[in-house]
Amino acid sequence: MTETRRPWRVRPQPTSHLGLLQEEGLQLRPTISTMILRLLLALNFFPSIQVAENKILVKQSPMLVVYNNAVNLSCKYTFNLFSKEFRASLYKGADSAVEVCVVNGNYSHQLQFRSKTGFHCDGKLGNETVTFYLWNLFVNQTDIYFCKIEVMYPPPYIDNEKSNGTIIHVKENHHCPAHRTPESSKPFWALVVVVGVLALYSLLVTVALFTYWMKSKRNRVLQSDYLNMTPRRLGPTRRHYHPYAPSRDFAAYRS
Structure with missing residues (x-):
């Protein structure tokens, strides 16, 4: 028997998709690992967005100089406090240890600013702005002041990131009276x-009383003058008959 040998066939090499895509200038489709990595990054990014939305941004003037022992400190915030129970406060010191002035409530009630640390304060709440008014300030009260805005109700609790603060520099003034x-x-x-x-x-x-006294005095003077003008009889007076006048016989008239 004679063996018949089959000729060797060269199998064609499959063309690599990577080479075709690189030759055509196309990008590779994302692999599973790349998609998982992107998903993890997205999941880590969403909490940061939520945290940013749950914080109130507050802007203050960097410095205020006080010449008349009184100052207005305005704090601008980026949040809608309408129909919410909120609390706005002003703190003194780098560590915010002293509460200078505070107000809490909502827009449906009249707001009243108060201080428990001896400061004279008042304020006004406007559209995205709260203004603290301080007077009777002393030189030793020169410090940095921070505004704080808090949403107490409804949940969740929201407050602001600590701002850069405002340095209030109180100048000494002896001639200006307290406001x-x-x-x-x-x-x-x-x-x-x-x-x-x-x-x-x-x-x-x-x-x-003076008018009554003057009238009474005038009446007494008039009465005294009237009494002085009345003739006074010193004694009995005799009637002197003229010699040429005939005497009257009164008996003839009687008969």
Whole structure:
């Protein structure tokens, strides 16, 4: 038997997709590992966005110079506090250890600013701005002040990142009197009105008494002059008959 040998066939090499894509200038499709990596990065990015949305950004002036012992400190915030229970406060010191002024509430009630640390403060809450008004400041109260905005209700609790703060530099001024707020001047003006009414009443009573006294004195003087003009009889007087006048016989008239 003769063996028949088959001729060797050269199998064609499969063309690599990588070579074709590189030759055509196309990019490779993302592999599974690349997709997983991108997914992990996205998952790590979303919490950072959520944290940023749960923080309030506050901007303050870098420095304020006080010449008349009073200052207005405005804090601009990027958050809608409408229909929310919030708290706005002002702190003193680099570590915010002293609470200078605070107000809490909502837009449906009248807001009242107060201080528990001896500061004279008031304020006003506007659209994305809260203004703290401080007066009767002293030189030793020169420091850095920080604004803080907090949303208390509804949940979640939200506050602001610590801002750069505002340096309040109080200049010494001996000739400028302490500023009076409208609230503190109300008792003063009430006292002025009461004293004025009492003074006017006393003046009217004094004028009336003086007028009455003058009239009484004038009447006494007139009565005294009238009494002095009345003739006084010193004794009995005799009637002198003229010699040429005939005497009358009264008996003839009787008959």
